Amino acid sequence: MGLGRKILTGGAVMLCTGAAYVVWDIAKKRKSNTHTNRSLLDQYMSYRVFSIVGRHMRRKLERDCENAAAVQEEVLLQRLREHADTEYGRTYRFADVTSREDYRSSHPLTRYEHYREYVDRMIAGEEMVLTAFKPIVFGTTSGTSGKYSIIPMGQKQRVNFFLQGVTVALSCMLEGFPESDNLQKDLKIFHMPHFRESAAGIPIGPNSSSPANSQAMLNLYSTPKPGFDIMSEREALYVHLLFALKDRNLGIIEANFSFRVHTALVMMEACWEQLVTDIEKGYVDPNLDIQDDIRAELNQLLKPDLGRAQELREEFQKGFDGIVRRVWPFMGLILATDTGSFDLYRQKLKSHYCKGIPMYSPIYGATEGLVGVNIWPKDEDRHYILCPRSMVFELIPVDRSDQDQPDTVWLEQAQVGGIYELVITNAGGLYRYRFGDVVKVVGFYHKCPVIQFMYRQGQMLNVRGEKTSEDMFYQALKSAKTAWTDTGVHLVDYCCAESVLVPEGQANPLPYYVVFLELQNEVKGQEKQYAQQLEDCLRKTAYMYDRCRTQGSIGPLVVHLMPEGCFSEYRQHLLSNTMAGSNQLKVPRVMKRKTDVDFMMDRLKE
Secondary structure, eight states: HHHHHHHHHHHHHHHHHHOOOOHHHHHOBBTTTOOOOOHHHHHHHHHHHHHHHHHHHHHHHHHHTTTHHHHHOOOOOHHHTTTSSSSSHHHGGGGGGGSSSHHHHOOOOOOOGGHHHHHHHHHTTTOSSSOOOOOOOOEEEEOOTTTEEEEEEEEEHHIIIIIIIIIIHHHHHHOOGGGSSOOOOEEEOOOOOOOOEEETTTEEEEEEEGGGOGGGGGGGGGSOOGGGGGSSSSHHHHHHHHHHOOOOTOEEEEEEEEEHHHHHHHHHHHHHHHHHHHHHHSOOTTTOOHHHHHHHHHHHHHHHOOOOOOOOHHHHHTSTHHHHHHSTOOOOEEEEEGGGGGGHHHHHHHTTTTTTOOOOEEEEEEEEEEEEOOOOOOOOOOEEOTTTTOOEEEEEEETTSSSSOOOOOOOGOOOOOOOEEEEEEEOTTTSSSSEEEEEEEEEEEEEEEEEEEEEETTSSSSSSSSSEEEEEEHHHHHHHHHHHHHHHHHHOOOOOOOGGGGHHHHHSSSSEEEEEEEEEOTTTTTHHHHHHHHHHHHHHHHHHHHHHHHHHHSSEEEEEEEETTHHHHHHHHHHHSSSOTTOOOOOOOOOHHHHHHHHHHHHHHO
8 A cells, every 4th residue: 555655646746747847848938929728738749749759750760761772672562562452463463572673673664644544443432443542532733744643642641741751840840940949829821622522432632731631730820720711712811811910929931832921921911901900900801701600700719909900010011021020020930842943932032021031941742742851951952851761762864754664773873963853652552653853862861862853844845855944944044033133123923835835936937935924123125135134044054955046946035024913813723724722733834734825925915
């Protein structure tokens, strides 16, 4: 009895000590003023758990990178065994494969058309066709390159993405930016996507981060839960901004992509007077198209706050240069993917709205799954470790990408400085799959490649075999933009196309590039001057383009200056006419659909 009492007493002391530490730790951290006691404790416990799990997964990633080849073979054989009894597994004799070399010699490289019939049958309700598991969602890709795919995803994939990607990134964030280990809420910019259902009742739609698959995290965000039930993008974004502005202690702005952050801040600049009025009066703008029950819940949470409204009004009236740090003085971080063409928005945020605030691009992901993670949060160069336990990777040297079945190298055989097309075998039924991303190997982390995203294969201008990639064009545009900025002209947005897609291009004997630019403070009638500056920069950046121009096989590029707001309209056009959701939408820099080019050409006539 005496021993039992001692154990109980000791346990009670430990429990009280632990509780006292939690109370003390919470008390000393900066907190959002919109927290309830419940949400405060939820965020504290979530960060502690995620931090512990993240450190564990980071150590596991370290071990995996030290033994990358062995891990890759282990993951491959495990996946082939898992799906060996499916129709697809029997067709390709998965049970007989004993090594990566067996696999490479017995299974062809594939593209989406190889799987379309299998996926269609799964959508119709058949089981054991391509995967042994029943999908939790059929994810639709964004269709950046002009083609859309529907990718089955299982629960295990979603869990692995979170464990191997999100928790590792969170651990790196807390290590790199220790001031983010507080109890400030995040402005998370996403909204509920639209789904349809398969014959078996499985959702079909965007598989990117959204309120639908982030229910356990919603207490961490400044938007109250009813705000995430708003289905229209504009109204949802307005409500995100409204409740974020109520919270002076906001700590992080987070979105899937940097352009979503930029779009939100552009909206804040356009709507600031109404936003301040709503905070002052304590109700949501009655002109917004929001369901009555959701509006009632939001209004109940939005109490009048005259002091905060006046503080915001004074800051907004000073202008929007560096506005984020002025309305949220304790803002610590912008968290969003900002590689590739998203770098344009990163630069715009850094030079205007978000001056002085660090940005971290944590994860390289796709509808197909987790590709890489960035464990260097403070580095300006965005580099990612290929996650050896997430995908089985092969790489095709980019100069062989035109071949149907080129030779590949395993990830540990990649050469530093090499540019490769990625080939993946994922956990969701895609085998030796060419999903279109091109990367550059910039180094190794132990025995695992560290890569830089370059471009999507479909995002390439190619009228005479010159193959001007999206990245080459953007580098030239950045150089030209520097000259324009010196004269007070700023680039708002851009895209380009091959002349065969425009009416006047079809009558021209020489093909050329058509560039659609939205500029700020541009000089009307100076299209030819802007075109010449961009042409000069492109010829310095893209050797084969310069050679074709010298030989006279490609004509000079043509620039069209687009009206203000054109690219915002174009995004809405894409959302209305594609399968992409707003959380995953990527505006194509190289237009491949004539309907998209027609949209731009029609705006020139208005």
